[in-house]
Amino acid sequence: xxxxxxxxxxxxxxxxxxxxxxxxxxxxxxxxxxxxxxxxxxxxxxxxxxxxxxxxxxxxxxxxxxxxxxxxxxxxxxxxxxxxxxxxxxxxxxxxxxxxxxxxxxxxxxxxxxxxxxxxxxxxxxxxxxxxxxxxxxxxxxxxxxxxxxxxxxxxxxxxxxxxxxxxxxxxxxxxxxxxxxxxxxxxxxxxxxxxxxxxxxxxxxxxxxxxxxxxxxxxxxxxxxxxxxxxxxxxxxxxxxxxxxxxxxxxxxxxxxxxxxxxxxxxxxxxxxxxxxxxxxxxxxxxxxxxxxxxxxxxxxxxxxxxxxxxxxxxxxxxxxxxxxxxxxxxxxxxxxxxxxxxxxxxxxxxxxxxxxxxxxxxxxxxxxxxxxxxxxxxxxxxxxxxxxxxxxxxxxxxxxxxxxxxxxxxxxxxxxxxxxxxxxxxxxxxxxxxxxxxxxxxxxxxxxxxxxxxxxxxxxxxxxxxxxxxxxxxxxxxxxxxxxxxxxxxxxxxxxxxxxxxxxxxxxxxxxxxxxxxxxxxxxxxxxxxxxxxxxxxxxxxxxxxxxxxxxxxxxxxxxxxxxxxxxxxxxxxxxxxxxxxxxxxxxxxxxxxxxxxxxxxxxxxxxxxxxxxxxxxxxxxxxxxxxxxxxxxxxxxxxxxxxxxxxxxxxxxxxxx
DNA sequence: GGGCCCGCAGGG
DNA sequence: CCCTGCGGGCCC
Numbered sequence: 001x002x003x004x005x006x007x008x009x010x011x012x013x014x015x016x017x018x019x020x021x022x023x024x025x026x027x028x029x030x031x032x033x034x035x036x037x038x039x040x041x042x043x044x045x046x047x048x049x050x051x052x053x054x055x056x057x058x059x060x061x062x063x064x065x066x067x068x069x070x071x072x073x074x075x076x077x078x079x080x081x082x083x084x085x086x087x088x089x090x091x092x093x094x095x096x097x098x099x100x101x102x103x104x105x106x107x108x109x110x111x112x113x114x115x116x117x118x119x120x121x122x123x124x125x126x127x128x129x130x131x132x133x134x135x136x137x138x139x140x141x142x143x144x145x146x147x148x149x150x151x152x153x154x155x156x157x158x159x160x161x162x163x164x165x166x167x168x169x170x171x172x173x174x175x176x177x178x179x180x181x182x183x184x185x186x187x188x189x190x191x192x193x194x195x196x197x198x199x200x201x202x203x204x205x206x207x208x209x210x211x212x213x214x215x216x217x218x219x220x221x222x223x224x225x226x227x228x229x230x231x232x233x234x235x236x237x238x239x240x241x242x243x244x245x246x247x248x249x250x251x252x253x254x255x256x257x258x259x260x261x262x263x264x265x266x267x268x269x270x271x272x273x274x275x276x277x278x279x280x281x282x283x284x285x286x287x288x289x290x291x292x293x294x295x296x297x298x299x300x301x302x303x304x305x306x307x308x309x310x311x312x313x314x315x316x317x318x319x320x321x322x323x324x325x326x327x328x329x330x331x332x333x334x335x336x337x338x339x340x341x342x343x344x345x346x347x348x349x350x351x352x353x354x355x356x357x358x359x360x361x362x363x364x365x366x367x368x369x370x371x372x373x374x375x376x377x378x379x380x381x382x383x384x385x386x387x388x389x390x391x392x393x394x395x396x397x398x399x400x401x402x403x404x405x406x407x408x409x410x411x412x413x414x415x416x417x418x419x420x421x422x423x424x425x426x427x428x429x430x431x432x433x434x435x436x437x438x439x440x441x442x443x444x445x446x447x448x449x450x451x452x453x454x455x456x457x458x459x460x461x462x463x464x465x466x467x468x469x470x471x472x473x474x475x476x477x478x479x480x481x482x483x484x485x486x487x488x489x490x491x492x493x494x495x496x497x498x499x500x501x502x503x504x505x506x507x508x509x510x511x512x513x514x515x516x517x518x519x520x521x522x523x524x525x526x527x528x529x530x531x532x533x534x535x536x537x538x539x540x541x542x543x544x545x546x547x548x549x550x551x552x553x554x555x556x557x558x559x560x561x562x563x564x565x566x567x568x569x570x571x572x573x574x575x576x577x578x579x580x581x582x583x584x585x586x587x588x589x590x591x592x593x594x595x596x597x598x599x600x601x602x603x604x605x606x607x608x609x610x611x612x613x614x615x616x617x618x619x620x621x622x623x624x625x626x627x628x629x630x631x632x633x634x635x636x637x638x639x640x641x642x643x644x645x646x647x648x649x650x651x652x653x654x655x656x657x658x659x660x
Numbered sequence: 661g662g663g664c665c666c667g668c669a670g671g672g
Numbered sequence: 673c674c675c676t677g678c679g680g681g682c683c684c
Contacts, residue, residue, distance in 0.1 A: 257667085261681080262667085263666050263667040314670090315677045316676075319670090350678080357665095358664085393678075
């Protein structure tokens with residue numbers, strides 16, 4: 001009943017707003033009425049060639065002639081006139097957002113305020129705005145409903161406008177609209193270069209290399225979680241942590257000529273696993289945090305990634321021993337033939353390259369790869385069905401699944417097949433089909449569960465493959481139907497190496513911090529804090545490089561900088577020049593994006609809803625926080641003798657070198 | 661962004 | 673002990 005009411009209300013708002021005019025999607029289904037109109041009921045825009053459902057147009061063309069020369073609602077008005085969040089079901093007040101932005105700018109300009117106070121004021125302003133709709137009872141009702149039920153968001157507001165489902169692997173356009181990666185790619189594949197929602201032009205880089213908005217993934221997941229809490233379901237906790245507390249860093253030895261991490265030695269290994277440990281790193285091997293290495297965990301660089309045991313080698317992409325199997329791989333775009341589909345990917349072996357001249361890596365292949373050394377190690381893991389840890393690096397530019405920054409642990413995969421083929425560069429390469437089999441959901445999916453066994457993808461290059469290796473018989477790491485979990489079905493291979501991390505028997509180990517469930521507030525701060533003001537994002541925006549900031553914060557960074565644009569015509573010849581303005585988090589030039597920043601309304605909705613959830617359960621959480629804060633440990637600063645033996649060896653070697 | 665160079669870590 | 677290696681910093 002309530003639901004019907006809500007739907008009718010939404011439909012009414014849609015019609016009243018009159019601005020919500022939507023075309024047909026890629027499958028010819030009207031995005032407004034969801035029906036599939038016949039050709040006769042469809043009209044095509046002469047400018048953007050998009051089909052529209054005539055019955056759903058507020059002012060359809062009247063004559064046959066005007067039908068042929070028809071411009072759709074988007075093309076008939078210049079883009080800057082299109083009010084940006086035009087959707088009737090948008091919960092924000094109809095006040096132009098520029099007012100809000102102006103007020104926020106005023107706060108920013110107030111020199112009497114500290115950054116923290118400014119952030120607080122911004123937030124107050126935002127929530128005040130949302131409440132100041134009292135004179136409009138309907139709007140208030142709508143808002144109240146929203147605050148009460150995150151479920152609404154999941155049902156309607158967040159939906160991808162192609163498939164009308166929650167965006168799966170969401171990508172965000174510069175105009176602030178969210179779609180499934182697949183739907184978006186399908187749309188682009190049809191030759192479209194405008195946003196399906198607002199018709200803003202999508203930059204070609206975003207079109208060809210969309211990257212998943214991981215913040216929105218977390219938002220959707222949290223909204224789902226919050227929903228299950230409301231309905232009294234079991235409380236699940238998803239850990240998506242970033243390695244914020246980095247205690248012991250990599251260091252530069254005496255021998256190294258340069259500072260920084262270019263030639264640094266690894267810092268302490270924090271986990272108590274040997275370097276030939278297979279499978280996930282469990283909590284019992286994480287004395288530092290007692291939580292283990294969790295899917296989604298991120299690191300700055302390879303040295304840091306190593307310290308947490310996800311992948312030990314500092315440069316190499318494959319960790320493994322030819323007689324024992326491979327434990328982990330890194331995907332970082334080092335080999336052209338790699339192909340990433342998230343839940344499965346095709347990986348290329350190492351070698352085949354001329355590394356003479358003191359090179360560590362190279363892009364040019366000059367001979368065939370063979371199944372030897374680490375390539376053989378991967379082959380062993382394939383045959384035995386061992387779990388392989390997978391780390392993705394931001395350096396892989398072609399993959400939608402790569403993290404925006406640094407490296408990320410994406411969980412366990414199995415190598416289902418391996419073979420050799422002639423690679424892009426004309427020499428033979430070893431190839432591996434990796435398929436995900438982890439109990440935790442992947443960082444890009446809003447699924448609440450991990451992987452289920454899935455059919456193998458069809459690999460066309462197998463037709464031309466040689467030396468095909470497949471597993472025969474059972475896999476060591478397998479899905480246990482009775483338990484619905486992936487686990488060892490045979491004993492894991494025994495380790496042949498020592499545990500690098502501090503001996504737990506020494507008694508000098510760090511105090512173990514008990515892992516605990518994160519409060520909603522903590523999670524909000526952790527997942528949705530702006531990289532600039534460090535507060536929960538007000539007016540979140542998503543850059544084309546998939547970084548999220550508060551709109552005013554990002555604008556603040558570039559205050560006073562002028563945009564120099566190419567001018568095609570008129571008066572004096574201006575030098576064709578444009579200012580490059582880099583994203584605060586990566587080297588992407590976002591100067592075009594900065595000129596027309598659009599708020600990611602859908603992300604904002606989720607954050608606001610979750611915020612209002614917090615206010616409900618505030619008191620109990622506060623108590624919980626105080627107790628835990630009181631427990632905060634004092635670090636052991638006592639013994640300086642703990643320096644690892646590797647430092648000593650390095651020093652010795654340095655002396656030998658010097659004596660020459 | 662591309663080329664170059666370096667010390668480190670691990671396999672064999 | 674030698675060789676390899678999907679880094680990272682710096683210079684251009």
